[in-house]
Amino acid sequence: MTTSRTPATTDLRVLRPDDWDQWYDNLLRAFGGMPESAEERELWKSLTEYDRSVGVWDGDTCVGSASAFTFQVTVPGGASVQAAGVTLVGVAGTHRRRGVLTSMMRRQLDDVRSWGEPLAVLTASEPAIYGRFGYGLGTHSLTLDIDTTRVRLTVPDGADDVRLRYAVPAEALDACEAVYARRVPERPGMLARMPGWAPVMVLDPEGERDGASPLQCVVAERDGDVVGFARFRVKPDWDVTGSNSAVVVEDVEALDAASQGALWRFLFDIDLTSKIVARGRPIEEPWHHMVSDIRRCGLHRRDGLYVRLVDVGAALEARTYQTPVDVVFDVEDAFCPWNSGRWRLTGDAKGAVCRRTEDAADLALSVRELGAAYLGGVPLAGLGAAGRVREVRQGALAEASVAFGSVVQPWLSHGF
Known part of the structure; x- marks a missing residue:
């Protein structure tokens, strides 16, 4: 069934390709109305799964959007389980508190059940929203603000044997993805990279850099094989005392302790920088046990993935x-x-x-x-x-x- 009735004489229906632009514009407006680059917009359009997306329409106007990516999430024991990645959810400000969101969540969970997927997962723009639909906070993450002028890193044996080299992020993407794929079964909550998703990892619109450099990449190699990578930006900040620039970390993955240590040491030691800033890092990560002073690492815990058992x-x-x-x-x-x-x-x-x-x-x-x-x-x-x-x-x-x-x-x- 592709259409159903929602409150206030609106229609809920499966998204049609011809309606995508208005549907997506409703989402952008719900999140403040900031425009996106053509590259970013086109990438999200290519990732949209139309048969897993719904919109609510008031006449010819889209007033609600919701979608569910096809994902596989690692669970304890290492299995990869089908999960609906709930996303692109927005309700027009003119239609709040009219049951639009509830109608989309109702339809979506009915659909997920019919697809035979036991889980639905999401990240929440507002944590208070989704508990009433049965989503529980299942993971947390850390924001880091490390004072690298006062925190020292002691790396594991073997780190000096790891070769680091700069690489163009897009050109190194396949090698980095191979490392990521090996890491996925090791930690619950990690998402197997689905077709079409790899380019998101190196998407680098200028409007999202917040004054930092274009995305940079360093890969770690041993015996000619890529065993880890770091993707980051440098955000310049100069005053009369000199540079207070920051290393803005986007991704760090490595296959062993020595490679992990070599990559973090590199990030700590980038010239003309005095701190590392990162968001969304794991609660437990090897570098925690390498630093000289955890108090000066500016750790801030926040909510991560919300999990809903559909079956x-x-x-x-x-x-x-x-x-x-x-x-x-x-x-x-x-x-x-x-x-x-x-x-x-x-x-x-x-x-x-x-x-x-x-x-x-x-x-x-x-x-x-x-x-x-x-x-x-x-x-x-x-x-x-x-x-x-x-x-x-x-x-x-x-x-x-x-x-x-x-x-x-x-x-x-x-x-x-």
């Missing part, structure tokens, strides 16, 4: 668990009622089974809490301490919390 049984079966677990969840899900009820999860580090049951519940919670805990970075025990998970069987919360954890903190590796 509770399939989602919980798709991942593995740190310790053996046998628990009955009583799940509340008002927005997707097919998830409501009791589910028995049995599993361990080798796999899991999750089925509906009539057995008595061990834990009671909403689908939002399951989404938050799903990738292993948000402990169920912490949610329980906040009153968001109710323990019915004594001891069940601690057991499940340990089982749901992840050795590696989850991280969303790129935005969408």
